[in-house]
Amino acid sequence: MSDIWAPLxxxxxxxxxxxxxxxxxxxxxxxxxxxxxxxxxxxLSERTGVDVYLAVIPSKLQTDLTxxxxxxxxxxxxxxxxxHQDHTxxxxxxxxxxxxxxxxxxxxELEEGKQIMEEGFGTDFVPMFVPPWNRFGNDHKFKLKALxxxxxxxxxxxxxxxxxxxxxxxxxxxxxxxxxxxxxxDEPTQIIARMVEQLTARxxxxxxxxxxxxxxxxxxxxxxxxxxxxxxxLMKFKSGPADLWSAQDMAKR
Numbered sequence: 001m002s003d004i005w006a007p008l009x010x011x012x013x014x015x016x017x018x019x020x021x022x023x024x025x026x027x028x029x030x031x032x033x034x035x036x037x038x039x040x041x042x043x044l045s046e047r048t049g050v051d052v053y054l055a056v057i058p059s060k061l062q063t064d065l066t067x068x069x070x071x072x073x074x075x076x077x078x079x080x081x082x083x084h085q086d087h088t089x090x091x092x093x094x095x096x097x098x099x100x101x102x103x104x105x106x107x108x109e110l111e112e113g114k115q116i117m118e119e120g121f122g123t124d125f126v127p128m129f130v131p132p133w134n135r136f137g138n139d140h141k142f143k144l145k146a147l148x149x150x151x152x153x154x155x156x157x158x159x160x161x162x163x164x165x166x167x168x169x170x171x172x173x174x175x176x177x178x179x180x181x182x183x184x185x186d187e188p189t190q191i192i193a194r195m196v197e198q199l200t201a202r203x204x205x206x207x208x209x210x211x212x213x214x215x216x217x218x219x220x221x222x223x224x225x226x227x228x229x230x231x232x233x234l235m236k237f238k239s240g241p242a243d244l245w246s247a248q249d250m251a252k253r
Contacts, residue, residue, distance in 0.1 A: 004188050015199070022243065024213050025213070026214070028041060028054055028216075028218065029216070030080065031054045031055065031056045031077075031080070032056060032061050033060075034065055037222060042074070048238055052076065055080035058079060058083075060083065076124070077120075077126065078127075079114065079129050081130070094135070095131075095133060096133075097140050098137045106143065127148055128152065128170070128250070129144050134156075149167055150168065151250045153169070153170050156173065158171050173214050174191065174213075174215055176217070183221065215237075
């Protein structure tokens with residue numbers, strides 16, 4: 001598989017020649033308990049030296065995960081919705097917190113979810129909100145800010161640094177899974193081509209390079225090909241012009 005990485009290697013050479021750095025982070029979704037796949041995720045994080053922002057479903061959270069995260073500081077818990085439950089009509093794209101959903105129900109779930117995360121993870125919890133299916137009604141975002149969330153993360157290049165004033169948008173940009181087809185690894189050359197296109201736009205000033213470039217995974221859905229590709233990708237970025245982003249810098253002006 002080594003030859004497929006040549007376009008990314010060439011792009012990284014251009015970054016080095018331009019003396020540019022790339023902020024980079026890794027988010028993994030749908031955690032709530034300890035599984036063999038979570039062990040694999042943790043092992044991959046430890047091997048590559050890249051921390052994982054673990055998006056946890058609050059209403060499903062089990063105590064084994066809270067203890068596991070305490071023992072593995074490379075796993076950084078953030079909030080992933082409330083119950084990861086769709087509340088849209090048939091035929092409408094899935095969303096847990098659509099704008100037309102009852103405001104009282106939304107408020108109760110957001111408040112309870114944050115309380116669960118704070119009580120479960122204590123000071124390890126990072127106040128970032130990741131909506132299931134990467135969708136969230138704009139009419140409810142002020143509730144997140146009022147609850148003290150400092151970060152908000154979906155998928156794709158952000159259009160603005162601030163999701164709400166004081167709540168920073170930090171998205172992910174590459175997902176290795178072919179969700180609409182095999183649900184295994186997407187065509188690797190196409191993944192790499194998309195990354196190169198995005199990174200070239202950043203390097204040439206056509207896209208915002210201040211936004212951390214995010215790798216998105218779903219450990220429970222991985223097969224051997226996805227694990228292998230993810231390891232190679234993370235090692236490429238770690239040895240390339242990437243600087244690992246830290247949530248400690250989130251929402252600083």
